[in-house]
Amino acid sequence: MKLCICGLGYIGLPTAAMFAANGIEVHGVDVNSQVVERINQGKIHIVEPGLADVVQKCVDNKLLCASDKPCFADCFIICVPTPFKNDNHEPDISFVETAAESIAPFLRKGNTIILESTSPVGTTDRVAEIIKIKRPDLKIASESSNDCEIYLAYCPERVLPGKIMEELIKNDRVIGGINEISAQKATAIYKNFVKGDILQTDAKTAEMSKLTENAFRDVNIAFANELSLICDKLNINVWKLIELANHHPRVNILNPGPGVGGHCIAVDPWFIVSKTPELAKLIHMARNINDGKSEWVEKQVKEAVEKLNNKEPKIACLGLAFKPDIDDLRESPSLKITFDLSREFPSAVVAVEPNICNLPESLKLCGVKLVSLEEALVADVVVLLVDHQEFKTIKPVFSDKQVLIDTRGIWN
Ligand code: SAJ
Numbered sequence: 001m002k003l004c005i006c007g008l009g010y011i012g013l014p015t016a017a018m019f020a021a022n023g024i025e026v027h028g029v030d031v032n033s034q035v036v037e038r039i040n041q042g043k044i045h046i047v048e049p050g051l052a053d054v055v056q057k058c059v060d061n062k063l064l065c066a067s068d069k070p071c072f073a074d075c076f077i078i079c080v081p082t083p084f085k086n087d088n089h090e091p092d093i094s095f096v097e098t099a100a101e102s103i104a105p106f107l108r109k110g111n112t113i114i115l116e117s118t119s120p121v122g123t124t125d126r127v128a129e130i131i132k133i134k135r136p137d138l139k140i141a142s143e144s145s146n147d148c149e150i151y152l153a154y155c156p157e158r159v160l161p162g163k164i165m166e167e168l169i170k171n172d173r174v175i176g177g178i179n180e181i182s183a184q185k186a187t188a189i190y191k192n193f194v195k196g197d198i199l200q201t202d203a204k205t206a207e208m209s210k211l212t213e214n215a216f217r218d219v220n221i222a223f224a225n226e227l228s229l230i231c232d233k234l235n236i237n238v239w240k241l242i243e244l245a246n247h248h249p250r251v252n253i254l255n256p257g258p259g260v261g262g263h264c265i266a267v268d269p270w271f272i273v274s275k276t277p278e279l280a281k282l283i284h285m286a287r288n289i290n291d292g293k294s295e296w297v298e299k300q301v302k303e304a305v306e307k308l309n310n311k312e313p314k315i316a317c318l319g320l321a322f323k324p325d326i327d328d329l330r331e332s333p334s335l336k337i338t339f340d341l342s343r344e345f346p347s348a349v350v351a352v353e354p355n356i357c358n359l360p361e362s363l364k365l366c367g368v369k370l371v372s373l374e375e376a377l378v379a380d381v382v383v384l385l386v387d388h389q390e391f392k393t394i395k396p397v398f399s400d401k402q403v404l405i406d407t408r409g410i411w412n
Pocket of ligand 1: 118157158159160161213214217221254255256257258259260261262263264265322323324
């Protein structure tokens with residue numbers, strides 16, 4: 001069997017490597033020529049534990065190669081991004097559409113197409129439409145019958161960044177076929193490395209299931225963030241409260257923080273909201289609560305600085321990544337808070353981020369300095385934004401004049 005995987009990012013590359021490590025010939029496609037070049041040298045362009053070794057071995061064994069164009073294969077997997085179109089959080093599926101168009105000339109009878117990109121409900125149908133237009137000579141899977149020449153299924157990824165290589169193998173997977181035979185064909189392909197259960201359904205339910213999983217986590221975190229505001233008002237430690245409540249056998253509340261970041265939980269719920277705005281009230285509200293939490297933290301810092309009555313206050317922001325122990329700053333609430341504070345208090349902000357060597361340009365331009373933890377801990381206002389291991393393992397003592405704003409509850 002030969003696979004062609006379109007999109008070699010955070011999901012496409014680990015998936016390509018996993019298939020290749022299981023003896024399947026994989027042809028990866030990416031529009032970024034530097035990414036293609038790096039992979040063909042056996043190197044990787046993202047940080048993910050355990051991935052580099054597997055890619056190196058598979059490239060050496062000639063089971064994995066990359067190119068800017070698709071090729072003939074037995075199965076095509078689409079793992080391209082689905083960002084927002086505009087500030088209204090409308091999903092942009094144009095990369096999926098372009099990928100579908102690009103593989104169309106290479107399709108042959110008996111091929112399977114699998115969409116993995118997180119997508120609004122109906123996107124797999126849209127892929128079917130594109131292929132039908134481009135290849136009228138082939139019978140594409142349709143809902144009404146199992147009689148087809150091209151099989152098409154939706155199979156979302158569920159892996160947690162930082163644990164991708166482990167979770168790709170052990171997590172259960174949902175596979176939604178346009179028709180039953182497509183779900184079966186796609187299942188057979190993932191069985192090459194997935195040890196978890198493979199649960200078959202239709203394409204729309206599988207699309208909605210991916211969005212539901214992330215929206216569920218977003219709503220749970222929003223509940224925790226709302227509790228954190230209420231507890232602040234009532235002078236109750238919210239982390240101790242949640243710990244106690246979670247002792248109930250049917251309660252499992254997540255942790256509050258400075259807001260929700262990353263490319264999944266803060267994004268996917270909007271795909272539900274934009275499809276059914278009049279119905280997705282709770283999901284929409286959760287998004288607003290989580291985004292509002294970052295503004296609340298900024299307000300806390302501003303109030304603390306005002307109270308200091310110091311003409312040259314120093315503010316230290318601890319952590320810039322979107323979650324602990326990674327170097328990923330994408331959609332990070334900590335990065336946004338640090339940026340906003342540096343605009344409000346020019347030359348007053350220093351940052352600590354143990355997982356990066358260089359600050360992003362946006363922060364440098366605002367005069368933010370990357371400093372050591374030791375240097376940061378003497379600032380007038382210390383804002384703990386990410387519960388990195390380096391911070392969790394210490395218990396600093398602050399003077400009466402210093403203010404600590406601990407958004408993760410590790411030094412409270
Ligand atoms: N966060 C909190 N409190 C918590 C847990 C998380 O504030 O108790 C924040 C984090 O700090 C971070 C954000 O939420 O800013 C998201 O982090 P995360 O670890 O919850 O999730 P992601 O975005 O790294 O990965 C999620 C996972 N989805 C679920 O757990 C339902 C992962 O399994 C998905 O594959 C991934 O989204 C994806 O690609 O969709």
